[in-house]
Amino acid sequence: MEVGSQWYNRVTTEIGQYQITLGQKGYKKYKLDLLLRVTKRVDDFSHTCGECQRLQPEITGLMQEMSLLTQMPGKEGMKRHTRAVSGLVEHLKKVHKLVDKGHYLGMGIGIGMVIGGVIGGSLGVAADNPGIGTVIGIGIGFAIGMYLDRKAEREGRVI
Numbered sequence: 825m826e827v828g829s830q831w832y833n834r835v836t837t838e839i840g841q842y843q844i845t846l847g848q849k850g851y852k853k854y855k856l857d858l859l860l861r862v863t864k865r866v867d868d869f870s871h872t873c874g875e876c877q878r879l880q881p882e883i884t885g886l887m888q889e890m891s892l893l894t895q896m897p898g899k900e901g902m903k904r905h906t907r908a909v910s911g912l913v914e915h916l917k918k919v920h921k922l923v924d925k926g927h928y929l930g931m932g933i934g935i936g937m938v939i940g941g942v943i944g945g946s947l948g949v950a951a952d953n954p955g956i957g958t959v960i961g962i963g964i965g966f967a968i969g970m971y972l973d974r975k976a977e978r979e980g981r982v983i
């Protein structure tokens with residue numbers, strides 16, 4: 825069991841209760857898995873980051889709003905909830921240099937496609953297969969992205 829502050833333990837207990845009452849579909853809909861990970865990170869950084877200390881009451885408020893949101897679901901409430909969670913994530917990304925799961929993988933594949941397309945023009949003509957460069961680029965981008973994602977995970981920089 826992870827040890828955290830009293831605040832963190834209280835929030836994780838509430839999130840656990842919502843997981844039971846909402847089920848897996850509702851848990852994903854309200855992004856409670858992400859909120860749980862964000863809560864852990866905010867708790868970890870709150871000792872050194874004033875903004876994270878300010879975010880703790882905001883997360884507590886989100887949890888209080890969850891009961892209203894689940895009883896009276898609506899688009900406006902869901903939008904507000906999603907924006908609030910996104911704002912928390914943005915702080916962690918910008919200030920604490922954290923990344924989403926699969927961040928580098930997606931970036932690597934995208935860059936690999938572009939580079940592969942450029943290289944594939946000349947390589948493809950020689951091999952009579954214009955798509956070969958793109959495939960090679962995607963493969964290289966995939967490998968580099970996986971490596972960087974694993975490195976970020978080892979360094980504890982994944983939200």
